[in-house]
Amino acid sequence: xxxxxxxxxxxxxxxxxxxxxxxxxxxxxxxxxxxxxxxxxxxxxxxxxxxxxxxxxxxxxxxxxxxxxxxxxxxxxxxxxxxxxxxxxxxxxxxxxxxxxxxxxxxxxxxxxxxxxxxxxxxxxxxxxxxxxxxxxxxxxxxxxxxxxxxxxxxxxxxxxxxxxxxxxxxxxxxxxxxxxxxxxxxxxxxxxxxxxxxxxxxxxxxxxxxxxxxxxxxxxxxxxxxxxxxxxxxxxxxxxxxxxxxxxxxxxxxxxxxx
Amino acid sequence: xxxxxxxxxxxxxxxxxxxxxxxxxxxxxxxxxxxxxxxxxxxxxxxxxxxxxxxxxxxxxxxxxxxxxxxxxxxxxxxxxxxxxxxxxxxxxxxxxxxxxxxxxxxxxxxxxxxxxxxxxxxxxxxxxxxxxxxxxxxxxxxxxxxxxxxxxxxxxxxxxxxxxxxxxxxxxxxxxxxxxxxxxxxxxxxxxxxxxxxxxxxxxxxxxxxxxxxxxxxxxxxxxxxxxxxxxxxxxxxxxxxxxxxxxxxxxxxxxxxxxxxxxxxxxxxxxxxxxxxxxxxxxxxxxxxxxxxxxxxxxxxxxxxxxxxxxxxxxxxxxxxxxxxxxxxxxxxxxx
Amino acid sequence: xxxxxxxxxxxxxxxxxxxxxxxxxxxxxxxxxxxxxxxxxxxxxxxxxxxxxxxxxxxxxxxxxxxxxxxxxxxxxxxxxxxxxxxxxxxxxxxxxxxxxxxxxxxxxxxxxxxxxxxxxxxxxxxxxxxxxxxxxxxxxxxxxxxxxxxxxxxxxxxxxxxxxxxxxxxxxxxxxxxxxxxxxxxxxxxxxxxxxxxxxxxxxxxxxxxxxxxxxxxxxxxxxxxxxxxxxxxxxxxxxxxxxxxxxxxxxxxxxxxxxxxxxxxxxxxxxxxxxxxxxxx
Numbered sequence: 001x002x003x004x005x006x007x008x009x010x011x012x013x014x015x016x017x018x019x020x021x022x023x024x025x026x027x028x029x030x031x032x033x034x035x036x037x038x039x040x041x042x043x044x045x046x047x048x049x050x051x052x053x054x055x056x057x058x059x060x061x062x063x064x065x066x067x068x069x070x071x072x073x074x075x076x077x078x079x080x081x082x083x084x085x086x087x088x089x090x091x092x093x094x095x096x097x098x099x100x101x102x103x104x105x106x107x108x109x110x111x112x113x114x115x116x117x118x119x120x121x122x123x124x125x126x127x128x129x130x131x132x133x134x135x136x137x138x139x140x141x142x143x144x145x146x147x148x149x150x151x152x153x154x155x156x157x158x159x160x161x162x163x164x165x166x167x168x169x170x171x172x173x174x175x176x177x178x179x180x181x182x183x184x185x186x187x188x189x190x191x192x193x194x195x196x197x198x199x200x201x202x203x204x205x206x207x208x209x210x211x212x213x214x215x216x217x218x219x220x221x222x223x224x225x226x227x228x229x230x231x232x233x234x235x236x237x238x239x240x241x242x243x244x245x246x247x248x249x250x251x252x253x254x255x256x257x258x259x260x
Numbered sequence: 261x262x263x264x265x266x267x268x269x270x271x272x273x274x275x276x277x278x279x280x281x282x283x284x285x286x287x288x289x290x291x292x293x294x295x296x297x298x299x300x301x302x303x304x305x306x307x308x309x310x311x312x313x314x315x316x317x318x319x320x321x322x323x324x325x326x327x328x329x330x331x332x333x334x335x336x337x338x339x340x341x342x343x344x345x346x347x348x349x350x351x352x353x354x355x356x357x358x359x360x361x362x363x364x365x366x367x368x369x370x371x372x373x374x375x376x377x378x379x380x381x382x383x384x385x386x387x388x389x390x391x392x393x394x395x396x397x398x399x400x401x402x403x404x405x406x407x408x409x410x411x412x413x414x415x416x417x418x419x420x421x422x423x424x425x426x427x428x429x430x431x432x433x434x435x436x437x438x439x440x441x442x443x444x445x446x447x448x449x450x451x452x453x454x455x456x457x458x459x460x461x462x463x464x465x466x467x468x469x470x471x472x473x474x475x476x477x478x479x480x481x482x483x484x485x486x487x488x489x490x491x492x493x494x495x496x497x498x499x500x501x502x503x504x505x506x507x508x509x510x511x512x513x514x515x516x517x518x519x520x521x522x523x524x525x526x527x528x529x530x531x532x533x534x535x536x537x538x539x540x541x542x543x544x545x546x547x548x549x550x551x552x553x554x555x556x557x558x559x560x561x562x563x564x565x566x567x568x569x570x571x572x573x574x575x576x577x578x579x580x581x582x583x584x585x586x587x588x589x590x591x592x593x594x595x596x597x598x
Numbered sequence: 599x600x601x602x603x604x605x606x607x608x609x610x611x612x613x614x615x616x617x618x619x620x621x622x623x624x625x626x627x628x629x630x631x632x633x634x635x636x637x638x639x640x641x642x643x644x645x646x647x648x649x650x651x652x653x654x655x656x657x658x659x660x661x662x663x664x665x666x667x668x669x670x671x672x673x674x675x676x677x678x679x680x681x682x683x684x685x686x687x688x689x690x691x692x693x694x695x696x697x698x699x700x701x702x703x704x705x706x707x708x709x710x711x712x713x714x715x716x717x718x719x720x721x722x723x724x725x726x727x728x729x730x731x732x733x734x735x736x737x738x739x740x741x742x743x744x745x746x747x748x749x750x751x752x753x754x755x756x757x758x759x760x761x762x763x764x765x766x767x768x769x770x771x772x773x774x775x776x777x778x779x780x781x782x783x784x785x786x787x788x789x790x791x792x793x794x795x796x797x798x799x800x801x802x803x804x805x806x807x808x809x810x811x812x813x814x815x816x817x818x819x820x821x822x823x824x825x826x827x828x829x830x831x832x833x834x835x836x837x838x839x840x841x842x843x844x845x846x847x848x849x850x851x852x853x854x855x856x857x858x859x860x861x862x863x864x865x866x867x868x869x870x871x872x873x874x875x876x877x878x879x880x881x
Binding site for chain 1: 611615616622624686687689702705707708710713715720724726759813817818833834842851857
């Protein structure tokens with residue numbers, strides 16, 4: 001049995017080193033005095049200062065955040081309403097719509113990217129932040145719907161009934177009873193939408209225009225000419241941010257686990 | 261909820277409603293240093309949105325995919341000027357808006373792809389060159405056919421540009437670089453397939469990195485890339501092969517119905533200033549076409565044979581030509597050799 | 599507010615969304631796949647099957663086979679790494695499981711391109727891995743670890759592995775512990791336990807992961823561009839080139855239709871073996 005444990009731990013260790021190696025490299029080189037990312041020459045914090053002078057990089061970060069937040073908020077609102085409506089109401093072609101909603105999840109991103117580009121060209125939409133946000137909303141909504149639906153399915157139907165028996169209007173019931181109950185589903189859907197949007201390369205590649213360069217697109221354009229350590233520094237800061245949020249949410253989850 | 265929507269609205273407004281003067285530039289990657297753009301922004305208050313492409317074909321696709329007015333200023337090469345001009349994509353230039361136009365070297369004006377420079381003005385000239393790391397490769401390389409040597413497995417990097425690379429294969433076999441003859445193209449295709457085992461990568465954005473990081477020992481690349489590689493690594497030698505090489509003049513051009521034409525002229529005029537052009541040439545040492553800049557160039561540039569190509573060598577350069585519908589033959593070959 | 603109005607307000611967004619952002623774009627792609635292309639980027643609105651015939655040209659068939667092979671190998675390696683890993687975690691306490699799974703997600707919450715760059719730094723000839731091997735005299739000359747299939751597969755596996763780990767972990771944690779214990783009490787060997795209990799019970803999770811790794815791997819052009827050195831082509835690059843370089847939209851659209859069909863077939867198989875569609879999006 002002890003043998004097994006060693007194999008288990010070794011296995012976990014190997015996978016973790018595979019997953020974290022490239023990230024450690026990025027973090028390490030953000031403190032490097034040389035700008036070439038080849039050998040570690042000396043320790044410095046300079047790149048963290050330098051970062052704030054790199055206007056292109058900051059602009060890309062700004063665009064990324066705008067696109068991510070706006071598309072997450074809109075797709076969360078639409079996704080939540082839609083999940084509720086699809087559960088509550090029957091209408092013609094409902095089953096077809098239910099199936100169609102899986103398309104953005106399963107088809108290769110590139111197909112979604114080019115078909116959005118084609119439609120934008122057809123309707124003569126100017127490529128930029130707007131088209132980019134629209135594209136991100138497009139691939140986020142189904143993920144929100146699925147997450148919200150899984151919570152809705154477990155919701156006790158009597159809650160809604162009780163509310164309306166007490167005289168609350170449908171709309172009031174939705175806002176004051178349904179939403180609070182399904183909030184965990186909404187939040188996990190929103191979190192997923194945010195994550196997908198922050199890191200999207202393929203769809204953004206086709207739907208962005210001048211002045212809407214995002215961080216992933218910026219890194220893509222400089223990856224062959226050479227990534228400067230200030231980009232490493234920015235990524236390190238973002239990673240730290242993600243790590244803090246995850247630690248907090250894990251602690252909360254673990255507490256909940258203990259209570260169960 | 262309401263607060264949420266208001267915040268959302270504010271974000272959307274600040275994101276999309278920019279009344280600031282703007283200029284949307286679409287340019288080759290590794291061509292104009294960031295500092296030059298930032299300085300222009302500081303001087304004029306115009307916000308520059310800068311995007312890049314890595315081949316003329318990609319430029320054409322990006323421009324035709326996007327709604328008119330999406331981009332303002334582009335930098336097509338000679339033959340692409342002709343194609344874009346014929347398709348009505350370019351705006352006629354109003355040269356009276358350019359105070360520095362007389363700085364241009366007349367050798368590069370009034371060429372047959374755009375007589376009288378109605379639609380374009382030269383920005384720089386570039387040629388392809390073979391860069392070799394002499395420490396790793398001892399044999400002398402004078403011809404494209406020397407690249408077929410089986411000792412060079414995995415050692416060669418090529419620019420990711422179909423006209424240039426298929427053109428190179430045509431030259432290697434003694435044909436015209438712009439041939440559209442099917443038999444000749446077939447021979448060129450076979451030649452490229454023979455070369456394939458020796459290839460490390462195709463890269464247009466920064467092939468010099470392969471040489472600098474010693475990832476590969478031979479590269480067919482644009483002259484400025486070769487010149488930088490030589491500056492970074494003394495073992496690099498740049499060779500103009502005996503069969504000839506591709507020559508290209510990249511130009512300023514303004515897109516039809518651009519919304520920011522005044523800003524575009526301001527930018528062109530700014531680049532035409534001798535000291536600005538010098539800054540560009542220092543970062544990306546292509547062949548300079550500004551005669552005022554010529555007077556102030558550093559020895560570093562003048563002594564680098566890949567940067568400051570001699571007129572004697574330039575005579576061997578060949579322009580890529582517009583081949584019309586025959587481009588489909590090239591497309592097919594390109595898909596096959598990759 | 600009247601019930602009907604409410605119903606209308608609630609249903610409108612999803613119907614508009616499905617129609618405008620899913621049905622319309624895909625139908626349009628299907629339509630242009632039957633158009634002719636003029637030689638510099640335009641389309642001629644004339645019905646033709648030429649684009650589909652072109653798909654069977656030897657040049658492109660080779661690319662299809664190549665992409666399917668790369669995607670298959672990626673999926674297989676993801677499975678080979680994920681199974682032992684997920685089983686190893688499942689032996690830990692619930693608390694540790696939760697921490698490990700959170701940590702697994704951390705790398706994937708950073709920019710995927712910068713992670714590719716991390717691999718470039720590690721894999722290149724003067725990179726960390728080669729330096730290490732050279733220092734310990736394991737090799738005499740630096741190995742070529744990127745700009746070839748090795749680099750591509752490493753990049754692909756790295757990018758898509760969470761899509762395999764997560765569904766597998768979910769289905770492994772749903773396996774009835776008592777059945778497993780009973781089996782081992784009755785003397786079933788490890789391999790037997792795996793084949794008879796674990797594998798069947800995790801099959802839909804496995805196939806879920808396989809779909810979520812295989813299909814994006816067919817289209818993911820940037821990994822190939824960066825780690826493959828631009829000399830390997832897969833369907834993703836081919837489509838990208840048709841739209842962004844070769845200016846042949848109808849042909850690019852035809853390849854996309856082919857990809858959609860391929861995905862549909864995989865989904866149908868997945869449904870047939872009892873997979874739930876919602877699990878595909880439950881990352």
